[in-house]
Amino acid sequence: MASEDAETVTLDAAGEVRIPTIELLTGRGFVTGKSGGGKSNTASVVAEELLDDGHPLMIVDTDGEYYGLKERYEVLHAGADDECDVQVGTEHADKLAELALDGGVPVILDVSAYLDDGGHDIVRATVEALFRREQEARRPFLLLVEEVHEFIPESGGLTEAGKMLVRVAKRGRKRGLGFCGISQRPANVKKDVITQCDWLCWHRLTWNNDTAVVGRVLDNQAAEAVQNLADGEAILVTDWDGTRRRVQVRRKRTFDAGSTPGLGDVDRPELKSIGEGLLGDLTEISDQKREHENRLAKLEADLESKNERIAELERELSRARDLSEMAEQFTRALTGDAVSSASQRTRSADDPTHHELGDFEATDEGADGDGTADTPTDDASTGDATSSDNTDTAATTDIAGTVDADNALDTDEGSEDPATDEAAGEPSSEAGEADPIRVADDPGGPGGSNPDPADGRSYADLLDMDVVRHEVQQAEDHSRASPTYAKGIIATLIDEGGPVSQRTLLSRVGGSSTDEVTTMATTLEAMRTVEKEHTDEGLMIGIDPDGVRELRETSLGRERTRSLADGF
Known part of the structure; x- marks a missing residue:
């Protein structure tokens, strides 16, 4: 006591x-x-x-x-x-x-x-x-x-x-x-x-x-x-x-609640209760904590639901891009058939200018080194040549128009035959003066070589195209990351001339978190302008040259399709 x-x-x-x-x-x-x-x-x-x-x-x-x-x-x-x-x-x-x-x-x-x-x-x-x-x-x-x-x-x-x-x-x-x-x-x-x-x-x-x-x-x-x-x-x-x-x-x-239990039952005494008034404030604090936890749980559930919705939309976007790519491949396939059919129709035997075009090509093939045709000496040939009427003139005009149209297509796609360039009055394309991206059937042919980012000159050229600029703009519009990151990432890759780490990108674009850089890089990757690779040094990000070329080819295919459609 x-x-x-x-x-x-x-x-x-x-x-x-x-x-x-x-x-x-x-x-x-x-x-x-x-x-x-x-x-x-x-x-x-x-x-x-x-x-x-x-x-x-x-x-x-x-x-x-x-x-x-x-x-x-x-x-x-x-x-x-x-x-x-x-x-x-x-x-x-x-x-x-x-x-x-x-x-x-x-x-x-x-x-x-x-x-x-x-x-x-x-x-x-x-x-x-x-x-x-x-x-x-x-x-x-x-x-x-x-x-x-x-x-x-x-x-x-x-x-x-x-x-x-x-x-x-x-x-x-x-x-x-x-x-x-x-x-x-x-x-x-x-x-x-x-x-x-x-x-x-x-x-x-x-x-x-x-x-x-x-x-x-x-x-x-x-x-x-x-x-x-x-x-x-x-x-x-x-x-x-x-x-x-x-x-x-x-x-x-x-x-003695701390005593070692025996084999018999322990009778727990009746314990004094603390006043309800003393517990009121503590209970109120507990209620407030519970409300806070419930609200936090609801916010977390809402966030999880939104993240799931974002993931679903991204999957739908990916599927839409896959369908778009399939459609573009189908368009390129149709474009190739259309060009072949147009050429055949131009040179068809049913075409009234076919024979004149054949004579024109024969004359072109018989030209000497200075580009002038041999002059026929027999009188019959001379007489036929000097008596050409208006129909001949019109046919020749049509032939010239046809050749010009072919040359226009060749200019877009890249000529495979230097002799054709000379006959059309166009100089042969040199590697140093060629368009940075030349779409050709033979990637290794003259004037049709595809640039390799390793040569140190191609990044800026690859990206100096409207179609690529369009994809970068799309990335800015649709990514959850800051829009400034898109151009910042592209500019850094051009300046570095090769793949760089995400931390390097973060320091160059002035961001606060690698997560946003990675998010924008993922969006650009989906747009086929950059590619990511996990290495021993961490995540590396670089230009996707194949993806850019595909974008270029797709764009040119669309242009050719429109051109052919307008000519029908």
């Missing part, structure tokens, strides 16, 4: 072992002992004594064994499972600190049911809120932490929760915030914290590593004695009076 003197609390049954209340509330303590030695019982006795005197405290319960205090006291049991009075998360930290310090509500922060790092997160947030609020409240208040070695271990790094607890242990006293750590393995607890404690309670320890800590902190005599202590017996060391004594701590009066 609480001491008659409100300035102290008693730990033993006889009432002889007394500790100043203010030292418990604002000092730094450490209670240790192997499992079954009595350390958690001692911590519960300290809590009972403080609660009897009306002093609130907060217990960080790692094993869910302190709810037994609710058998006698109105304590807020906050945690993650349904056994708690209220389920809390980091969003409740400020309110828990407010209830504890301003409202004087004792709190059991039960972290036994949190998954992964959830327990550490709420401990960090709540202890930080206590530390911050104590600067103004300055109310003597004890923070008791079970299994403290999990938060402030001797080896390994500290979590954010551990760093916050160390901060309280070192600086909390000035604000009125006390600290008491409980552990069954003192060897695993950060020694800087143990050696700074004002009071220490050593229950039975048997492991060499643990007794060695007793020897370093106290002495070898204490290290020997601590191995033979009975259950509940401890060596109590207090700095304020400089004493070391062997004490027997009393059994706690509340339900």
